Amino acid sequence: MSTTIEIPESSTKVAKGKGVVVVAPARPGGWKKGVAIMDFILRLGAIAAALGAAATMGTSDQTLPFFTQFFQFEASYDSFTTFQFFVITMALVGGYLVLSLPFSIVAIVRPHAVGPRLSLIILDTVFLTLATAGGASAAAIVYLAHNGDQDTNWLAICNQFGDFCAQTSAAVVSSLVAVLVLVLLIVMSALAIGKP
């Protein structure tokens, strides 16, 4: 009885060879290994994007070369609560992605196992939401910094703080890459679970 329970995960090769066994030849599944390998590679890319975004934002800091007696003009990421949130979320997402690598490896070794992929889908969804929230809120602030807002009299600061704006914009773009990769990862895992 225990042997029949073990069958599902490795039945591909087994089932092809035999003629009598019930578990059908209709379980190709070689592409699942390919999906798992691509999952691993994309995950590495997402780690780079997420941690890169956190680092770029975390090091953004610009002090203007002129100052008054009481005041020095400086902009850094901790001027904005939203940017602090961005750094924290991106670091969390990067950390999660690193920790998820073992699961991805398990999915490569055992392409038909549902368990690891299911865990990955669920956790990926949660951290996709976190990454999107961080990226989108920072994007809203970067947009304001570039364009300002007339009705509320918030002036654009990118004329003065050009380097700061460039750096935060780069961080936002990098987070966007991480978000796109996470969406792709979820879709791939879902297909790998759903299709026979």
Added chain:
Amino acid sequence: MSTTIEIPESSTKVAKGKGVVVVAPARPGGWKKGVAIMDFILRLGAIAAALGAAATMGTSDQTLPFFTQFFQFEASYDSFTTFQFFVITMALVGGYLVLSLPFSIVAIVRPHAVGPRLSLIILDTVFLTLATAGGASAAAIVYLAHNGDQDTNWLAICNQFGDFCAQTSAAVVSSLVAVLVLVLLIVMSALAIGKP
């Protein structure tokens, strides 16, 4: 013949249990129907939340009772590009959720069919990202409107535009509900696909 066509979705269990009978008694899956029904109900809730958020934000508009000769003080959602983005994304998400109801019904009628759930997972993920982006960016602006930002000299406007702020905050909270429900929907669909 039609009965044998139904087999593939349950071949795992069938192979284990069977001696002679083809469609096995070992097809628990009653909970899948429950999940599908809950999916439908949650989807209705998400529709209400998303469209409510769009409507609340779209009708936010406050004109102050005093004005100068050249200028009248007014704040409405189209003062901010981000809020316009919010209205559009929430309307899109609400529209998608309405269109997804038939798929959800198919999943109730045929709890073991993988196809509809797979489509739902993939599209839900895309629209979850959209909803999160809209909600989070609007949240960043609402936060600024409440607290302002010292370093850039952006003043809080909620002292003057109290009603406007309350309404936009409510819209953001409503979008957050939609996001949470979407995450839940994805997790439920993934479990229903992954577990036998």
